[in-house]
Amino acid sequence: MAESRKTYRMRLRMRVRQRLKMDENHRRLLIEGREVTIKSPDVTDSSFETTxxxxxxxxxxxxxxxxxxxxRLKLACEVASISSRLGINTGADSFSTFVGESVVDIARQHGMELRGDIHGLDVFKDDEAVRIMSSSASSVSTTSNPTAFFARLSSTFKAVGNLNDGTSKLxxxxxxxxxxxxxIAQIVLACSAVEALGQNEKWTESQKQIIAEAAMQVKTIDIGTEEERVEVSDAIQKGxxxxxxxxxxxxxxxxxxxxxxxxxxxxxxTLRSTLVHGSTTERGEGHYKLASRVLSLCGVIVLKELGSQIPGVGDDMEMYQPE
Known part of the structure; x- marks a missing residue:
């Protein structure tokens, strides 16, 4: 009976691009009346840096x-990261540290319930006996202040429910x-995010009528066989x-x-295409300059789209200045 009354706990573990400089060993945010605790694994000092x-x-x-x-919290984190130009990886909800059954059994004999460390979202029954086998490592030395990210996370959580499926995926x-x-990876991924948005765009009603008329006209052209003309007409109509x-x-x-x-x-x-298709010999510094320009341009577009669905998000354009 006691077991059936246990509540559930949500744990979201994510990695950030730059070390976050924290002045305290944890933060508490009140999100829709629920307390969310934010901290770094295995950190007990009053101040620390973490990825x-x-x-x-x-x-x-x-x-x-x-x-x-x-x-919803994961999506809100991703939106807040974009608007503060932080960069996070919320993971694929899979193990980064796995615990074997034999180890789990031994831990249970000592009153502990071991769980592997999930990179992403994990949900389980809340119990004081639960222990997470955490693992993290980073060689990044630059630091970033997380204040803007935390502030945007709180204000964004409720509104992310308004995002359509296409936008939430990007x-x-x-x-x-x-x-x-x-x-190079930055350039390809950033452009792909914008292109994914563009694929949600549709022909106008007038253009649809033009396509339908073109499909009909093809059937009347005195070229090829009737079967060939019908195939071409069907291809036009089917997209x-x-x-x-x-x-x-x-x-x-x-x-x-x-x-x-x-x-x-x-x-x-065009520069992206010459790079991806191997038609340029430029190396090194030129790639980084191009990546910075592409991230800034794509960031403005992505933020503008997010702002069209979440009021206020599009006001953070100062984080991205296209050159």
């Missing part, structure tokens, strides 16, 4: 309730761009001529009121 953060929330009546809160992708230290990646991005920029960035997008995307 790993663990967020805990307790008192959930069901595992489903804890998971729903955790998924937050993880763009954070990978911010996290990555390889400039062979969809918006290109470039058209999708341009439609996105128009919708967001960023039409003046089209020329810069074309310029940087």
């Amino acid at each position: 790993w953060l663990v967020l805990n929330a307790r008192g959930f009546q069901t595992a489903a309730e804890a998971k729903a809160f955790g998924e 937050t993880y992708l763009f954070n990978l761009a911010l996290m990555n230290r390889d400039p 062979v001529f969809r918006l290109s990646l470039r058209q999708g991005v341009f439609r996105l920029l128009d919708r967001l009121g960023l039409t003046d960035l089209k020329k810069l997008w074309d310029e940087l995307y």
Whole structure:
């Protein structure tokens, strides 16, 4: 009976790009009436620097309730990271430290319940006997102040429920761009995040009518056999001529009121393509400069899209200044 009354705990473990300089060994945020504790694994000092953060929330009546809160918190962290240009990796909810059954059995004999360390979201029954086999390592030396991130996390949590599926998926992708230290990877990931947004754009009603008319006209052309003409007509109607990646991005920029960035997008995307397709011999410093410009441009676009669905997020443009 006592076991059935136990509540559930949500634990979210994530990595940040730069070491966060903390003035206290943990932070407490009140998010929709629930206390969320933020700290670094295995840190007891009053101040420290860390590249790993663990967020805990307790008192959930069901595992489903804890998971729903955790998924929303993860998304809010990703949005807050983008708006503060921090860069986080919220993980894939998989083990970074695994505990074998034999070790678990021995721990239980000593009154402990061992769990492997999850990079991402973990939900389990809350019990004082639970111990996490944590593991973290980093050689990063630069530091960052997390104050802006924590403030944005609190204000963003409630609103992330308004994000559509396409936008919520790109937050993880763009954070990978911010996290990555390889400039080529940054360029590819950042551009991919914007292109993914552009793929949500559709033909206008007038353009749909033009496509339908073109499909009908093909059937009347005196070229090829009737069967060949029908195949081409069907291909047109079934979407062979969809918006290109470039058209999708341009439609996105128009919708967001960023039409003046089209020329810069074309310029940087051309450089991106020459780099990715191996048609440039430039190395080293040039890659880092291009990555910085691409991250700034794509950051403005991503933030603007987030701001169109979450009021206030788009006001953080000072973090990204396209060159």
